[in-house]
Amino acid sequence: MRAVKGLLQAAPSLREGLIEAVGVGGLRTLTTDLKASLAEKIPAEQERLKKLKKEHGSKELGSCTVEAAIGGMRGIPAMLWETSLLDAEEGIRFRGHSIPELQEKLPKAKEGGEPIPEGLLWLLMTGEVPSSEQAASVTEMLRQRSKVPDHVYRVLAAQHPNTHPMTQLATAVLSLQVDSKFAAAYRSGMHKSKYWDPVFEDSMDLIAKLPTIAAAIYRNTYKGGDLVEASSSLDWGANLAHMMGFTDDGCLEMMRLYQTIHADHEGGNVSAHATHLVGSALSDPYLSYAAGMTGLAGPLHGLANQEVLRWLTDVRQQVGDDVTKEQMREFVWATLKSGKVVPGFGHAVLRKTDPRYTCQAVFARRHMPDYPLYRLTAMLYDVVPDILKETGKVKNPYPNVDAHSGVLLQYYGITEESFYTVLFGVSRALGVLSQGVWSRALGLPIERPKSLTMAAIEQRVAQA
Numbered sequence: 089m090r091a092v093k094g095l096l097q098a099a100p101s102l103r104e105g106l107i108e109a110v111g112v113g114g115l116r117t118l119t120t121d122l123k124a125s126l127a128e129k130i131p132a133e134q135e136r137l138k139k140l141k142k143e144h145g146s147k148e149l150g151s152c153t154v155e156a157a158i159g160g161m162r163g164i165p166a167m168l169w170e171t172s173l174l175d176a177e178e179g180i181r182f183r184g185h186s187i188p189e190l191q192e193k194l195p196k197a198k199e200g201g202e203p204i205p206e207g208l209l210w211l212l213m214t215g216e217v218p219s220s221e222q223a224a225s226v227t228e229m230l231r232q233r234s235k236v237p238d239h240v241y242r243v244l245a246a247q248h249p250n251t252h253p254m255t256q257l258a259t260a261v262l263s264l265q266v267d268s269k270f271a272a273a274y275r276s277g278m279h280k281s282k283y284w285d286p287v288f289e290d291s292m293d294l295i296a297k298l299p300t301i302a303a304a305i306y307r308n309t310y311k312g313g314d315l316v317e318a319s320s321s322l323d324w325g326a327n328l329a330h331m332m333g334f335t336d337d338g339c340l341e342m343m344r345l346y347q348t349i350h351a352d353h354e355g356g357n358v359s360a361h362a363t364h365l366v367g368s369a370l371s372d373p374y375l376s377y378a379a380g381m382t383g384l385a386g387p388l389h390g391l392a393n394q395e396v397l398r399w400l401t402d403v404r405q406q407v408g409d410d411v412t413k414e415q416m417r418e419f420v421w422a423t424l425k426s427g428k429v430v431p432g433f434g435h436a437v438l439r440k441t442d443p444r445y446t447c448q449a450v451f452a453r454r455h456m457p458d459y460p461l462y463r464l465t466a467m468l469y470d471v472v473p474d475i476l477k478e479t480g481k482v483k484n485p486y487p488n489v490d491a492h493s494g495v496l497l498q499y500y501g502i503t504e505e506s507f508y509t510v511l512f513g514v515s516r517a518l519g520v521l522s523q524g525v526w527s528r529a530l531g532l533p534i535e536r537p538k539s540l541t542m543a544a545i546e547q548r549v550a551q552a
């Protein structure tokens with residue numbers, strides 16, 4: 089009773105019926121309006137940041153060595169990112185929740201199935217695990233914003249036929265920018281305290297349209313341009329598979345999981361950081377997300393899922409499906425000796441197997457235990473880490489998210505690996521755009537780290 093009384097004192101909105109208690113000590117807003125729920129949280133977070141800056145602004149979070157400065161800024165804690173946090177040993181947590189926890193807690197399309205990404209979007213935006221009604225209201229809100237303007241289809245049709253799907257995605261997103269509500273509001277002199285509102289609107293408009301755009305790229309590039317209408321009875325993630333032309337129930341579940349787990353991986357990875365950096369110049373969500381996507385298109389980042397499949401196809405062509413561990417070892421060594429990386433293994437921050445890999449492996453074991461490509465992938469898990477450890481330089485020899493995603497897609501007939509990074513990119517919008525809204529709500533400034541010349545570094549170390 090005392091605990092409930094304390095809760096009521098702490099949370100006036102609970103007394104007013106705007107929030108409900110969930111679990112032990114948890115609170116959840118009752119509104120099914122995502123923007124209203126977000127708006128309610130912003131003032132307290134603004135205060136929290138102000139206090140942090142005022143009381144602790146001069147304290148050190150870490151230092152920067154010469155190695156870090158010339159080594160891709162590894163490990164320098166120099167960015168605020170609210171939607172997720174990566175632990176090197178444990179993997180990603182979205183707003184404090186691990187992937188297995190979210191598979192339990194987030195609303196699902198079917199009993200015992202995978203979470204729907206709309207629930208994750210609510211969580212990323214508000215920090216609260218949504219109810220089924222709240223997730224369903226996001227599905228409906230996105231459905232209402234999903235129509236893609238005709239000119240975007242014309243832009244896609246005008247591309248060179250060999251244009252990579254990721255280039256098509258970035259181009260299509262840029263062509264949507266003409267409708268940016270933030271750009272229009274900025275031009276008309278909006279007060280900066282209100283920026284988050286049109287950034288939220290742009291972000292929702294863009295997320296809503298991405299499945300239709302991605303599916304159009306897929307159908308244009310590989311299926312002769314015959315487009316499939318969205319289904320009014322499907323959720324956002326499942327509709328993406330449906331519009332690509334895939335209706336198998338397992339495929340829809342796989343797409344929900346895929347779109348959930350690729351959404352966010354804290355702020356320092358290339359796609360998130362690029363989106364954040366460009367957004368910090370007050371470039372609108374279309375411009376900043378497009379920048380993120382051109383970063384995701386790099387083979388050391390998102391394109392690795394395409395590279396994994398190509399590499400596995402090479403293995404199968406050269407050795408066949410009945411490959412032994414010894415043959416596999418030889419193949420891995422041959423890859424390394426030819427100066428290439430083993431795609432799907434290693435990570436800049438993680439030092440253990442990626443939980444996004446693990447949950448896909450669990451899905452595969454459940455839905456496709458005898459699929460040869462799954463068995464090959466499972467064998468890689470036994471073979472590759474020891475070899476990478478033997479090189480003596482790879483900091484994380486274990487598989488990452490990209491080592492498994494292609495196998496699931498292949499199983500359901502999505503065989504065109506050059507499209508895989510687009511699916512990653514659609515999901516990534518949920519994380520980077522949610523953070524983009526918070527960046528404007530918190531009034532984060534333009535990003536401008538200091539760079540040094542080699543001579544300047546030499547001078548500083550000589551003085552130290």
Ligand SMILES: CC(C)(COP(=O)(O)OP(=O)(O)OC[C@H]1O[C@@H](n2cnc3c(N)ncnc32)[C@H](O)[C@@H]1OP(=O)(O)O)[C@@H](O)C(=O)NCCC(=O)NCCS
Nearest residue numbers: 388389392429430431432433434435436481482483484488
């Ligand atoms: C992800 C990745 C870019 C991280 O890079 P990083 O932070 O520099 O990784 P490390 O600090 O462990 O790199 C140290 C060395 O090991 C090498 N290395 C790391 N992962 C490797 C891999 N999977 N295969 C072969 N070599 C690898 C690096 O290329 C580097 O070699 P160098 O000193 O000769 O330049 C790297 O692991 C990689 O290229 N993996 C394969 C691509 C991939 O799967 N990307 C998707 C990531 S989610």
